Amino acid sequence: MIAQFPADFIFGAATASYQVEGAAAEDGRTPSIWDTFSHTPGKVFRGQTGDVACDHYHRYGEDIALMKQLGLDSYRFSLAWPRIKPDDGPVNAAGLAFYDKLVDELLAAGIDPAVTLYHWDLPQALEDKGGWRERDTAERFAEYAAVAAQHLGDRVKRWITLNEPFCSSILGYADGVHAPGAQEGEGALKAAHHLLLGHGLAAQRIRSAVPDAQVGITLNLASVQQVSDEPADVEAAHRSLLIGNLIFTDPVLAGKYPELGKEVWAPITDFSWIGDTDLATIAQPLDFLGVNYYFPSRPKAVAHNEPDSGKRVASDLGFESLIHDGEYLTEMGWPVDASAFTDLLIWLRDTYGDALPPIYITENGIACPDVVGDDGRVDDQDRIRYVGDHLTAVSAAMDKGVDVRGYFVWSLMDNFEWARGYQPRFGVVHVDYDTLKRTPKASFDWFRNVIATHEVS
Structure with missing residues (x-):
């Protein structure tokens, strides 16, 4: 099967600030929650941190040369909030200067820059005040968004x-x-709400500063596959859809929270902290929706003992995701099912109809067992197969009327994979973490051809 994409379809690659930049204490950058977390013993694989990462902060010129060689239409990257506005104090000019040079x-x-304002690196100074549990953090995020948009908006038009x-x-x-690293009930739900409130407030500030901006949000969404007709498994599927999708898609796209959420989380909160106008703020009109997809959700009901309400965490919903015997798993332990990607995109279209804006696939990719050959190359056929199959799945959804405008592979290069450290490799460019040498993999050449021809065969 040949998947052909329109001439104006955007092909890109994505990274995130803490995963690639390094320079964790340079030019006025202060610690983020990920600096604190990764330096806490036992939290990250082998105690690894993002202190150096890929040293993109100093090697961005080399990395842009690779992007140009790849033929990218767009590069999606995130700004490090602690570089720009580390706390309630003044703006850090040196942090903005780095992004000036990069853009x-x-x-x-x-190459068109696509900027993500928040890819998880909350300033530790704000976490010390309660972090995303607190409504004030949403306000501080909007202030930071305004600074970034005012400074970069003359050149950056696509904002996440x-x-x-x-x-x-x-x-x-x-x-x-x-x-x-918190394990909370109400606190986690407050964090989810205040993140979305911050999104709405930030969208307003971006549009005020950059009237011709394209503004969206990126959600990692689950394609939920019901595993049986047993009542417990049917309920598990509903709860999986709730926590994976609906508590984010419903407020953003429909201006409401799902009724099931009020029932499921009634033992741990009364939701009195949701303001009367919050949902209207969250449901700002979007120019696009970013969708990240990696694997399907197959929720299987499991027996569990209900703890005291004060000890129950928000994610304790009585299911686990099923893995089929013998199926291929990525290095992250995730099952591969490209057809579920098509199903997810069609679910979005059917669920939200005219309220659904155009979609960009802002992340999709695979960690696989990359082996450096004697010639120094990585022949990553698993990655080529995965990305090819998932691009074909996107094309199938487009053939059925889903408006998808672009695809960003995760990731441009191997990087710090959060709590997994540097063990999983997602890049189409190999990074030697001892020397920081970049080497394009076989998937780099393959993806370059896809970009050039707009075709996957």
């Missing part, structure tokens, strides 16, 4: 407010496996 060199190379608020709130404040 200018991207434009000189013919948040990346994956599910991970920031549920993995960070409920499961405790991401920064700041």
Whole structure:
């Protein structure tokens, strides 16, 4: 099967500030929650940190040359909030100056910058005041967004407010496996709400500063596959859809929270902290929706003992994701199912109809067992197969009427993979973490051909 994409379809690659920049204490940058978390023993694989990462802060010119060689239409990257406005104090001019240089060199190379304002690196100074549990953090985020938009908006037109608020709130404040490492009930739900409130406030500030801006949000969404007709598994599927999708898609796209959420989380909160006008603020009109997809959700009901309400975490919903015997798993332990990607995009279209804006696939990719050959190259056929199959799945959704405008592979280069450290490799460019040498993989050449021909065969 040949998947053909329109001539104006955007092909890009993505990274995130803490995962690639390094220079963690240079030019006025202060610690983020990920600096604190990664330096806490036992939180990250082998105690690894983003102190150096890929040293993109000093090597961005080399990296842009690779992007130009790849033929990218656009590069999606995030700004490090602690570089620009580390706390309630003044703006850090040196931090803005780095992004000035990065944006200018991207434009000189013919690559459109797509900026994400928040990819999880909350200033530690704000976490010390309660972090995303507090409404004030949403206000501080809007202030930071305004600074960034006023400074870069003459050159940057595509803005993403948040990346994956599910991970920031549920993995960070409920499961405790991401920064700041909290395991809470109401606190995690407050974090999710205040992230979305921050999105709405930031969207307003960006549009005020940059009237011709394209503004969106990126959500990592689940394609939920019901595993049986047993009542418990049917309910598990509903709860999986709730926590993975609906608590974010419903407020952003429909201006409401799902009724099931009020029932499921009634034991841990009364939701009295949601302001009367919050949902109207959250449901700002979007120019696009960013969708990140990696694997399907197959929720299987599991027996669990209900703890005291004060100890229950928000993610304790009585299911686990099923893995089929013998199926291929990525290095992250994730099952591969490209057809579920098509299903997810069609679900969005069917669920939200005219309220759904155009979609960009802002992340999609695979960590696989990359092996450096004797010739120094990585022949990553698993990655080529995965990306090819998932691009074909996007094309299938487009053939069925879903308005998808672009695709950003995750990632441009191997980088710090959060709590997994440097073990998983997602890049189409190999990074030697001892020397920081960059080497394009076989997937780099393959993706370059896809970009040039707008075709996957």
